[in-house]
Amino acid sequence: MPPAGTTAVSTRGLRKTYRHRGKQVVAVGGLDLDVPRGGVHGFLGPNGAGKTTTIRMLLGLVRPDSGTVRVLDRPVPEALPEVVSRVGAIVESPKFFPAFSGRRNLALLADAIGTPPPRVDRVLADVGLADRADSPFRTYSLGMKQRLAIAGTLLKDPELVIFDEPTNGLDPAGIHEVRQTMRSLADAGKTVLVSSHILAEVQQVADTVSIVTRGRLVTSGRVADLLAQAGAGEARVGVADPARAAEVLAARGWAVRPAGDGALQVSGAPDLAEVTRALADAGLYLRELVPARADLEQVFLALTGTTPTGTTPAGPAGQQQGRPAPHGRRARA
Incomplete structure (x- = not known):
């Protein structure tokens, strides 16, 4: 108390x-x-x-x-x-x-x-x-x-x-x-x-x-x-060879996914300087490194596995995988 x-x-x-x-x-x-x-x-x-x-x-x-x-x-x-x-x-x-x-x-x-x-x-x-x-x-x-x-x-x-x-x-x-x-x-x-x-x-x-x-x-x-806390170690990474960069970063145990326009979204790195070093050691040089800006919805999703509307995020096909909100989606608690 x-x-x-x-x-x-x-x-x-x-x-x-x-x-x-x-x-x-x-x-x-x-x-x-x-x-x-x-x-x-x-x-x-x-x-x-x-x-x-x-x-x-x-x-x-x-x-x-x-x-x-x-x-x-x-x-x-x-x-x-x-x-x-x-x-x-x-x-x-x-x-x-x-x-x-x-x-x-x-x-x-x-x-x-x-x-x-x-x-x-x-x-x-x-x-x-x-x-x-x-x-x-x-x-x-x-x-x-x-x-x-x-x-x-x-x-x-x-x-x-x-x-x-x-x-x-x-x-x-x-x-x-x-x-x-x-x-x-x-x-x-x-x-x-x-x-x-x-x-x-x-x-x-x-x-x-x-x-x-x-x-x-x-x-x-x-x-x-x-x-x-939610945005720590997450960034948009741009390199000339994203496929090779994804292999290098994934080998370090970090989560890597496509971010559009040939860039990668990297999460789990303890320090973004480590991302730069890992790529440079592999002969890959950054043209873009933008730290992620987290929001409270991301915090909520990370903690509960659902969005505040009570659904899971879009799957690979881009479709919502519905899940009812607690207590049958009552208008008010």
């Missing part, structure tokens, strides 16, 4: 099962999760991996079968009344009055939770909606509607903000808007926990991540560290 005060969220042995068609389904199976304070933490995995169920347990909406949950150093659900005002969350689609302006909708919400009225204009500015504050909600784009929902969670100035699949259904512009909003919240000192199955999107904004599949943690850490 990390020292007190260093995590915004910590779970140990968290487990939740459901009955489905007469069978017991494990939604979350012994999850150990640590979300450090400050920054954006991505909670990543395919649909059906247990992300939403976990978030509902963090918020006291679902009671775990076993295990412990601590949010802002307090046990949940026992101390939920103490922390609820310090946590903001969007778990489902936001509900607002279509004919009312963004400002009016937030003013009603602020009145309901006892937030001073001046706070409304502040949060509208924080999410970049000040210039559309008086427009009816029905005229907002999907991205703007999501940002208004985020503004609603900020009315009580929470320390921890939780988003469950916040970019679902958004176009690229909306995704960019929400991503910028999450980053600005983290830069302002808040902790942002965002669950998603779109790893490439979260990679652009997250400082740290936890990757789960089938309700269990498979890895966690700083994004930069995970990417560095």
Whole structure:
């Protein structure tokens, strides 16, 4: 268990099962999760991996079968009344009055939770909606509607903000808007926990991540560290005689495969300088050596053997070899 005060969220042995068609389904199976304070933490995995169920347990909406949950150093659900005002969350689609302006909708919400009225204009500015504050909600784009929902969670100035699949259904512009909003919240000192199955999107904004599949943690850490590990010793290699180069490199125990345009993709080398030396010793000289840039999907694939959508990568014929996601590809965990 990390020292007190260093995590915004910590779970140990968290487990939740459901009955489905007469069978017991494990939604979350012994999850150990640590979300450090400050920054954006991505909670990543395919649909059906247990992300939403976990978030509902963090918020006291679902009671775990076993295990412990601590949010802002307090046990949940026992101390939920103490922390609820310090946590903001969007778990489902936001509900607002279509004919009312963004400002009016937030003013009603602020009145309901006892937030001073001046706070409304502040949060509208924080999410970049000040210039559309008086427009009816029905005229907002999907991205703007999501940002208004985020503004609603900020009315009580929470320390921890939780988003469950916040970019679902958004176009690229909306995704960019929400991503910028999450980053600005983290830069302002808040902790942002965002669950998603779109790893490439979260990679652009997250400082740290936890990757789960089938309700269990498979890895966690700083994004930069995970990417560095995944891309270590992998590179695109170009030489005049790729067939001979492939033999030389494979003889060293490294994985070699065609990379198009006569180049090779080499992985497993402890140091790319070793690739250069091995080829030079065989009288082969490089015309291209480009280190691979890993992404979180590659990390996920290496750890689980599936993509975040729950399928295996394309086989030799370029066809997807389907494999169902955990728990029958439910839309949400």
